[in-house]
Amino acid sequence: MVDAAFGPQPGKRPDVSGPHQSYLNMVRQKRIYSAIFLVLLIVLLSGGFHLAEGRNAGGFLNGLPMLGAFPSEILSEGWADRANVPGLALHFIPSLIETLNIAAVSTLVGGLCAAFLSLMSTRGLAPLPRLTPVFRRTMDALRALPDVVIALVLIYVLGGGPIPAVIAISIHTSGALGKLFSEAAENADLKPVEGLTSTGATWGQRIWLGVIPQVAPNWASYLLMRFEINVRASAILGFVGQGGIGADLKIAMQWGTGKYDQVVAIFIILFLTIVVIDRTSDWLRTRLTKGARHG
Amino acid sequence: MVDASLITRIETSFERRKLMSFAILAVIFAYLVYAAISFDILGVASRARMDNAQNLLSDFWSYKVHVTRDNRNGSVTSAIDGDQRYSYAPDWVKTQGDTTRIDLGGGSLVTYDASGAHFVVPGYGTIALAVTEGKVILTTPQPLPDWISASDTRVGITTPAGKLNFTKSKVETLRYFPGWELFFFTFDSPFYGKSFGQLVALSLWEPRLDASQSNIGQIAHDFLTNSMWHHGDVFWAVFETLLMAFLGTFSAAIIALPLSFLAASNMMPFAVPRFAMRRIFDFIRGLDALIWTLILVRAFGPGPMTGALAIMMTDTGLFGKTFSEALENIDEKQVEGIRSTGAGAIQRARFGVIPQIMPILMSQVLYNLESNTRSATVIGAIVGGGIGLLLTQAIGTQKDWEDVAYYLILIVLMVIIMDWLSGLIRRKLIKG
Numbered sequence: 001m002v003d004a005a006f007g008p009q010p011g012k013r014p015d016v017s018g019p020h021q022s023y024l025n026m027v028r029q030k031r032i033y034s035a036i037f038l039v040l041l042i043v044l045l046s047g048g049f050h051l052a053e054g055r056n057a058g059g060f061l062n063g064l065p066m067l068g069a070f071p072s073e074i075l076s077e078g079w080a081d082r083a084n085v086p087g088l089a090l091h092f093i094p095s096l097i098e099t100l101n102i103a104a105v106s107t108l109v110g111g112l113c114a115a116f117l118s119l120m121s122t123r124g125l126a127p128l129p130r131l132t133p134v135f136r137r138t139m140d141a142l143r144a145l146p147d148v149v150i151a152l153v154l155i156y157v158l159g160g161g162p163i164p165a166v167i168a169i170s171i172h173t174s175g176a177l178g179k180l181f182s183e184a185a186e187n188a189d190l191k192p193v194e195g196l197t198s199t200g201a202t203w204g205q206r207i208w209l210g211v212i213p214q215v216a217p218n219w220a221s222y223l224l225m226r227f228e229i230n231v232r233a234s235a236i237l238g239f240v241g242q243g244g245i246g247a248d249l250k251i252a253m254q255w256g257t258g259k260y261d262q263v264v265a266i267f268i269i270l271f272l273t274i275v276v277i278d279r280t281s282d283w284l285r286t287r288l289t290k291g292a293r294h295g
Numbered sequence: 296m297v298d299a300s301l302i303t304r305i306e307t308s309f310e311r312r313k314l315m316s317f318a319i320l321a322v323i324f325a326y327l328v329y330a331a332i333s334f335d336i337l338g339v340a341s342r343a344r345m346d347n348a349q350n351l352l353s354d355f356w357s358y359k360v361h362v363t364r365d366n367r368n369g370s371v372t373s374a375i376d377g378d379q380r381y382s383y384a385p386d387w388v389k390t391q392g393d394t395t396r397i398d399l400g401g402g403s404l405v406t407y408d409a410s411g412a413h414f415v416v417p418g419y420g421t422i423a424l425a426v427t428e429g430k431v432i433l434t435t436p437q438p439l440p441d442w443i444s445a446s447d448t449r450v451g452i453t454t455p456a457g458k459l460n461f462t463k464s465k466v467e468t469l470r471y472f473p474g475w476e477l478f479f480f481t482f483d484s485p486f487y488g489k490s491f492g493q494l495v496a497l498s499l500w501e502p503r504l505d506a507s508q509s510n511i512g513q514i515a516h517d518f519l520t521n522s523m524w525h526h527g528d529v530f531w532a533v534f535e536t537l538l539m540a541f542l543g544t545f546s547a548a549i550i551a552l553p554l555s556f557l558a559a560s561n562m563m564p565f566a567v568p569r570f571a572m573r574r575i576f577d578f579i580r581g582l583d584a585l586i587w588t589l590i591l592v593r594a595f596g597p598g599p600m601t602g603a604l605a606i607m608m609t610d611t612g613l614f615g616k617t618f619s620e621a622l623e624n625i626d627e628k629q630v631e632g633i634r635s636t637g638a639g640a641i642q643r644a645r646f647g648v649i650p651q652i653m654p655i656l657m658s659q660v661l662y663n664l665e666s667n668t669r670s671a672t673v674i675g676a677i678v679g680g681g682i683g684l685l686l687t688q689a690i691g692t693q694k695d696w697e698d699v700a701y702y703l704i705l706i707v708l709m710v711i712i713m714d715w716l717s718g719l720i721r722r723k724l725i726k727g
Contacts, residue, residue, distance in 0.1 A: 041545065044541075045542060045545055048538050048541060048542045048603075049546075049600065049603070052542060052598070052599040055598050055599050055600070056595060056596060056597070056598030056599060056600040056601060056680075057597045058594070058595045058596030058598075060595065060600060063594040063596065064594070066593070066594040066595075067594040069593070069594070070593035098333075101330050101333060101334070104326070104330070105327065105330045108323060108326070109327075140711055140714070143710075143714075144706065144707040144710035144711050144714070145706070146672045146706065147673075148672075148676060148683075149673075149690075149706070152686075152687065153351070153699065156351065157343060157344055157347050158339055158342070158343050158344075159343065161334065161338075161339055163334055163339045232583055232584070232585070235583065235585055236585045236677075239585055239677070240673070240676055240687070246585070249585075253589065267586060271581050271582060271583075274581050274583060275577070275581045278580075278581065
């Protein structure tokens with residue numbers, strides 16, 4: 001806090017003759033600010049929850065005892081029909097694979113678009129420096145669009161199936177990854193690029209040989225992280241729109257009592273898949289970034 | 296003199312890397328081909344409804360005026376989007392007795408009369424439509440082009456200038472105009488058709504149009520209660536979405552902060568509760584927002600509070616993990632300094648730990664606030680709250696695409712503003 005107390009502005013300089021007193025004053029002022037912030041946050045949170053509860057169909061306290069009812073209903077029926085669950089889990093594997101395929105393809109396609117967009121919008125690398133703001137704003141807009149919304153509009157045009165989901169998630173992915181990619185590319189060392197330029201390399205060669213090897217570990221790590229996110233997104237998309245394990249879950253839940261063994265089977269395989277993917281990608285990402293750090 | 300074996304070694308390693316990168320690209324390509332086959336891309340291409348796409352896109356940027364003649368009583372009305380509440384008399388529609396002339400521009404002309412209708416299409420000829428003995432009779436230059444669909448009961452003509460639908464009971468001409476008509480004020484508002492400058496003058500110094508209310512208040516009221524675009528309801532829905540994101544993110548942070556102390560190895564010396572807490576965080580994150588939302592909707596019913604709670608659940612797991620990682624990376628020296636003054640555990644946490652992790656925490660929370668604004672839109676579609684609900688309803692009708700475009704623009708603006716705002720505050724926090 002010493003450097004903050006003796007700031008560059010002469011007006012804010014504290015009284016040096018009594019450092020103890022001025023330090024205490026500063027601490028007190030800081031605490032008052034924190035207290036005001038905390039009180040404001042609590043007021044906003046409680047007020048907000050009150051407002052949201054008023055707009056809700058059921059109240060919080062009325063619903064609280066019911067919180068366990070639905071899971072226990074599902075679990076008890078799942079337990080009663082536990083003999084069916086492994087078979088049903090196997091039955092839903094194809095739709096799980098479809099969900100994973102949607103996530104993987106859109107991560108790859110979105111990643112390719114993101115690589116292009118990020119190289120176009122990184123200072124020092126962009127072949128058309130004047131257009132970098134345009135590409136940046138494009139990425140912002142692509143990132144802002146929720147994938148479900150794009151998917152629902154596309155379903156109207158393209159009909160059902162996985163393609164609208166792939167396009168929707170790819171669009172969002174290219175914006176989100178593009179930002180991360182260009183941050184990584186901005187931190188890349190430009191010396192190899194200069195060296196390549198001096199040999200007369202084209203833009204493509206400079207990027208492929210000078211930039212990509214530097215950013216590859218980071219980019220791969222971001223891709224893996226995005227794949228995790230996209231698996232979840234594609235499950236939700238299935239639930240709201242069509243296709244994959246999400247759609248099966250929706251049908252099973254709409255059916256209600258009698259199909260809860262299916263719900264349990266889907267929950268189990270979805271949960272296991274997400275945990276396995278999270279773990280694997282966590283492990284791979286640590287390896288990638290650690291490896292990059294050692295050269 | 297360079298060692299020759301070194302050169303060969305470097306060359307072979309270069310070759311191997313080159314092959315590796317090509318192999319990776321080949322695997323990715325093969326996977327994409329497999330996916331294209333399993334997704335049935337060709338089938339989708341053949342099933343795609345390009346007419347739907349055209350409807351959607353034209354609705355996005357234009358509005359249409361329906362000029363309708365009721366054949367039973369001969370009355371002619373012109374209304375925006377065919378809604379009788381918004382009927383008016385455009386200057387390109389002229390009625391004289393039984394005859395109505397509709398000028399579609401560029402030489403296209405539609406005439407309604409007692410016997411039926413004529414449509415003059417430049418470069419093609421005149422299409423005559425009439426009803427004889429209960430059947431629709433179409434007289435037109437042969438062969439029949441594919442933009443005319445005809446049957447005994449109904450004829451539909453689609454040209455770039457406009458559309459004509461002819462049935463026994465009514466004739467309807469649709470003319471398209473760019474823009475979103477009545478976006479600010481409907482016909483019943485005194486401010487309809489006024490320019491921006493006029494509105495500013497009215498609201499600041501001109502006399503009151505309605506003695507009981509100030510002009511600016513009336514402008515706001517007429518705009519927000521616009522019966523075609525429902526701006527008031529839409530803005531409220533956007534606010535509700537932001538509210539869900541705010542409540543969910545901050546309550547998750549408040550819950551996760553104390554719990555993350557239990558999961559950090561330098562704060563919790565006992566392995567069992569630490570391990571249990573970490574598994575709980577993993578479980579909450581693994582179960583996914585979708586499943587939490589479904590469970591919570593059953594208990595609390597649809598609405599924004601359910602959405603906020605769903606965001607809170609998933610983010611508690613995420614924050615628990617990141618906060619406990621931040622706690623494990625703190626500098627122990629400050630804590631020791633505080634310990635040397637004889638401070639207890641709570642005081643050590645308050646003065647030694649919290650000031651160190653606060654910037655990381657706040658930056659994480661703000662980052663999530665931004666990404667949760669987007670999630671709140673999606674969760675709102677499932678729990679029935681906020682702009683997500685309005686959007687899925689508008690998409691569900693499959694015709695209010697101008698509303699969809701409006702909501703999309705609002706969502707993009709909302710997310711970009713939140714992104715910008717959270718980035719601004721985060722940069723301020725990191726700088727100190």
